[in-house]
Amino acid sequence: MPRHDASELAIRLGREAEAVCRHYLSSGHRAGRYWLVGDVQNTPGRSMFVRLTGPESGKGAAGKWTDMADGSHGDLLDLIREALGLVDFKDVAEEARRFLALPHPEPESTRMPAGGPSSSTPGSPEASRRLFAMAEAIPGTLAATYLSGRAITSLSGTAALRYHPRCYYRPDEHSPTEIRPALVAAVTDLSGHQTGAHRTWLAPDGSGKAAVETPRRAMGDLLGHAVRFGAAAEVLAAGEGIETVLSPRQVLPRMPMLAALSAAHLAAILFPPSLRRLYVVRDRDPAGDGARDSLVARAASLGIEAISLTPREGDFNDDLRQRGAGALRAALKDQLHPEDLRRFLER
Known part of the structure; x- marks a missing residue:
């Protein structure tokens, strides 16, 4: 994402700083011009503070936060990334736009979703549904081998899990796309409608997770779902x-x-x-x-x-x-x- 687009998202989130905190840091509370909470994972406490008022950018900007316990700091885009465990910035931006109810940008023709080519926006609920539909039942696959290695052998009632032998993996936005086997899980809402997907990339023989920096990643609309x-x-x-x-x-x-x-x-x-x-x-x-x-x-x-x-x-x-x-x-x-x-x- 271009730097100016990220800056604009951060500014828009800053204008709604208290609403962002109430949504993602619900264990905290407002104290004057700050939101206090234990940490960016929403642990109860007071060591992390988020500025609720201030200029749109620069020092003291609304939305800037610091955790006095470990010295970590950032803006509200960083907060969303850490709170939801997101890795790819496009997923952070997607979640920020969802929160702000902003229109999504047109997908770039050079990008592809995690499971294969598609007209769906990468990381979107539509892309997650397409990925899961392309995957197969896990009995007899590397996914079953992986789970068995974790002593999970009874797979009754696990229709939410599938196996994709050629799931796309991109280490970062500057690296080429790789193809690796993956355990794919459907994320659904209370009605059973799929809103996202979770991928665990596997070693070539299924003996464990893939030897990559981030072998687990989620995509789609996750908050409140599972x-x-x-x-x-x-x-x-x-x-x-x-x-x-x-x-x-x-x-x-x-x-x-x-x-x-x-x-x-x-x-x-x-x-x-x-x-x-x-x-x-x-x-x-x-x-x-x-x-x-x-x-x-x-x-x-x-x-x-x-x-x-x-x-x-x-x-x-x-x-x-x-x-x-x-x-x-x-x-x-x-x-x-x-x-x-x-x-x-x-x-």
């Missing part, structure tokens, strides 16, 4: 990563679950109107703790019972791989509501 396994009604389990969520599903195959793809997105998931009990599949890290606290608070405000599922290791996939399905089953048995033990775990 990769879903099973149809949620009264009970739902929600976590960050796909493998993290699929791990407890190895022993709870009938429990509906979703992967929000990042801590920031987990804190912002939308709840089905029928939901009565939410399990938060947490990761043992500060971002995971912040997402859990925010999600639990939102659920409680709507009268939804929220229960944390806590791994013994860093996340539930670590537990599954290091301790085995039997130990994971026993650990989850101690954390589930009695009604859900009978419904989802006991056979």
Whole structure:
């Protein structure tokens, strides 16, 4: 994107600085001319501050932020990138335009979406739907090999996952496009309509993720949506990563679950109107703790019972791989509501 286009987006976001903060940093609050929050991942706290007023550009501009804990800083485009875990600047700009309800620019004829040539705007929901449609079922593919290597062997109810043998990967805007195999996940809204996609590029033999700087990337409209396994009604389990969520599903195959793809997105998931009990599949890290606290608070405000599922290791996939399905089953048995033990775990 030309520099002047990025500057114009940053200025427009700065004019709506408080609205941006309320949307992406909902765990924070306004204090005079600033928005205070724990960090750019929306962790509760006061170490990061965002200027809500000031000139359009330069020193002290509206939207400039600094995290006093680690010295990181930037503008509201940087905030959106970090909050949503985006990598490509075109995806950051797409999200900024979506927030501002600006018209999207015409796609450049020299660009291509991640899965292959298309008339859809790269990174758009339309491009994500085309990518997923081009992919294939994962049994017998490198995607299945990859998941098996993570001790995920039961693939019941995983129609949201597919395999693309020739998925486009571009290290950065100055590098040529590469073709690599990838696990592709559909991101959907509450009605099941696909709004985005997530790609995990794989090693040539499926033994792990591809040896690239950013082997995971998302595209499309992500905020509030998720990769879903099973149809949620009264009970739902929600976590960050796909493998993290699929791990407890190895022993709870009938429990509906979703992967929000990042801590920031987990804190912002939308709840089905029928939901009565939410399990938060947490990761043992500060971002995971912040997402859990925010999600639990939102659920409680709507009268939804929220229960944390806590791994013994860093996340539930670590537990599954290091301790085995039997130990994971026993650990989850101690954390589930009695009604859900009978419904989802006991056979």
